[in-house]
Amino acid sequence: MASAFVIGNKFRHKVKELLEKADSSLPQRLREELEESLEKPEPTTLSFSTARNFKKYLQDEGHPFYLHELLEDSSLHLPEVVKPPRNPVLVARLERIKAKLANEEYNRITRNVNTSAINRHGAIADIGLQVRSAKAVVVTVFNFLITVVAAFFCSYMGSQYLFTDTAARVLSAVIAASVVGLAELYVLVRTMEGELGEP
Template sequence: MASVFVVGDKFRHKVTELIEKTDSCLPRRLREELEETLEKPEPATLSFSTARKLKKHLQDTGHPFYLHELLEDSSLHLPEVVKPPRNPELVARLEKIKAKLANEEYNRMTRNVNTQEISRSGTLADFGLQVRSVKAVAVTIFNFLVTVVAAFACSYIGSQYLFTDTAARVISAVIAASVVGLAELYVLVRTMEGELGEP
C-alpha cells in the first residue's frame, strides 16, 4: 500500500520558494521535514503525514496555491510486494493432489477403451463372434426360404386332387406358402425378442 509520494521538479521549486519566503511562518518541524525531503537524492519521497501538515499550513496561512498543485508532477510510490516463500510441505501436497486429479481424469476418459483390442477391427475373438453371428443369420434366412418353398411345393402338388385348373392350384399354393411364411416370421421374431431380452 502506498504511503509516500515521489516528488517532482514542480514540488521542489515551489517548496524551495516557500521555505525561503516564509521563514517565520513555517512551523519548525514541518520546515525540517521539507528540507530533509529536498535534500534526498532522486527519487525523493514525501510521506503522507508531511503532506497533510503542509496542506494544513497552506490552508491556514491562505497561500495562493494548493497541495494538489504542488504534487501535480509527483507520483505515488508503490512498494514492491514481497511474496513470502511457499511452504515446501504445502507444495508437495498440492503436487500430489494435482497428480491424483490428473490420474482420475485420465481413468475417467479411458474407462471405455478396450485394452485387449489388437487393431481397429478388434481381436480374433471378436472376429469369430461376428462370423458366428453372420452364420446364424444366413442359416435362419436359408431355413425360412426352404420352409416357404417346401410349403409352396407341397401345396401345389397336393392341390391337384382338389383342383384341375393350374391357376387355382398356384393360388392355393401361394396362400399356403404365405401362411407358413408368416408363421415362420412370427416364431423368428419371438425368438429374437427372447434373445435380446436376456441380460
C-alpha cells in the same frame, strides 16, 4: 496501499523557495520533514502526514497557492507488494494432489479400453459384426423408402374419390407420405437409441 506522494519538479521548486526564505514562518518540525524529503534519492517521496501539515501551514499563512496545485506533476507512491514465500510442505502436498487427480482422470478416460482385444489387423468377428451392422442399415433405409413410396401411392389412389383435380390428389399424397415418413423416422430414432443403450 499508498502512503506517500512521488513529488515532481513543481513541488520541489516551490518548497525550495519557501525553505530559502529567511523570513519564512515554517515550523521547525515541518521544515525538517520537507528538507529530509527533498534530500532523499530519486524517486523523492513525501508522506501523507507531512503533506497534511504543509497544507495546514499554507492555509494558516494565507499563501496564494494550494497544495493540489503543487502536486499537479506528482503521483502516488505505491510500494511494491512483497509476496511471502510459499510453504514447501504445502507445495509438496499440492503436487501430490495434482498427480493423484491426473491419475484418476487418466484411469477414467481409459477404463473402457481393452488391450487384450486390440491387435494389429483386427479379428474376423469384427468384420462379421461390421457386415451385419451395414446390412441392418441398408435394410432399414430400404424399408423406409418402400413405406414412404407406398403411402404416397395409396394416398394418391385413394384421394380420387375425394378430389377430381390431379394437383389436389398429388398434394394430399405428398402430405400423407410426409406424415408417414416422419412417423417412420421417429420409430427409427427410438429404436437406434434403444440399441445404443440410451434412455
